[in-house]
Amino acid sequence: MSRHRNIRNIDLDDELDDYDDDADYCGRSYEEEPMSPSTAKFLYQRPRLSSQLVHGTKLSEFIAEEASGSDELHNEAQEIFHFDEDSSTSVTPKTTKSHKVADQTKTPAQKQNLKVQLPSIQQLKISEQKHTRSGSKSPARGASTTTAAAPATVPKLSALDMALAATPNYKPRSRPTNTKESINLIIIGHVDAGKSTLMGHLLFQMGYVEQKVVNKYKQDASRCGKSSFFYAWILDETEEERARGVTMDIARASFETPNRKINILDAPGHKDFIPNMITGASKADAALLVVNSTRGEFETAFDQGGQTREHSLLVRSLGVSQMVVAVNKLDTIDWSKERYDEISAKIENGHVEAGEKVYVMPKADPAVIKCNYNLVHDSFVCFF
């Protein structure tokens, strides 16, 4: 048997009758179920609008009655709507199509009886008229905007004013007055050039690290067989970095000169940690390139695919245009002036061509370094 119904010849009236008969299709008909007296007393008895809106009733009176003694509601209604009760003009409701069809079937007498006169409202003024358009070409629209002007008593509040009013104790945050110029200085260079040692020693000489801390690092480092790294431990703080004697991530520290605050970003020199170095370089304002002057070491780091060139090119591409070069480990070349000149010429020729400002400065053994005091006073006069 086909499960499809022949809907072409279906009688819709019969179908609707059947639908009424099956009112309790889902179990029962709610209309037929008698309501218990206890339930009925909780039902809201809505007052009939037609009984209250008798001929000539003003909307303001209706609101006042509906409030039934509630002065607050009455006042609120009066604030929102402004009525002109002397007006003779009335507003007739818009009739829908179905209403028009129903009206055509009624006699004129019936129409007269059924006519409900709505309250006379000449002007319905809404405060805070927001929908005015200055560029409107319609005269009617322009006229309505002038009559709908907000009364002088209603203050016009912007969203910001209202937010500020909601937070009465709001005070704009003032910036601290003691602001030194802050410089992010990234320390770059080939692995084992002596970056962490140089910075650790600098911080110690400036009094940012206590003597007893350095003594402890000295003891612990020598116990681990890394005695020469005790200054580097001031910045290399993780267990793995100390055990391997290699900086793996950017280490941060800062010191202050009379006019500036210098934020040190000690970058890892090993090529495996180039991404970490780039992260630090992206925040840097200036760079300190540390080169190892030891014979063979400088050449490896500078010419033979080391990180000296790579780091300096990376920081330059990230917007760092000023760089100081510290020629380190001069003790290993017995303070040779020739070697120092050779290295500094190589560096200056390799960078000045690119328009960089490069300052090459000598750097001695950490134990005898003499640049620290002068660094504090913004002077790069060093002795070697």
Ligand SMILES: Nc1nc2c(ncn2[C@@H]2O[C@H](COP(=O)(O)OP(=O)(O)OP(=O)(O)O)[C@@H](O)[C@H]2O)c(=O)[nH]1
């Ligand atoms: N002889 C001598 N050795 C130095 C000098 N500066 C640092 N060193 C030694 O060089 C080694 C490496 O020093 P680090 O400070 O760890 O070098 P680094 O550049 O920070 O190393 P990474 O961060 O791992 O790239 C350590 O054994 C230091 O003691 C120096 O001026 N002279």
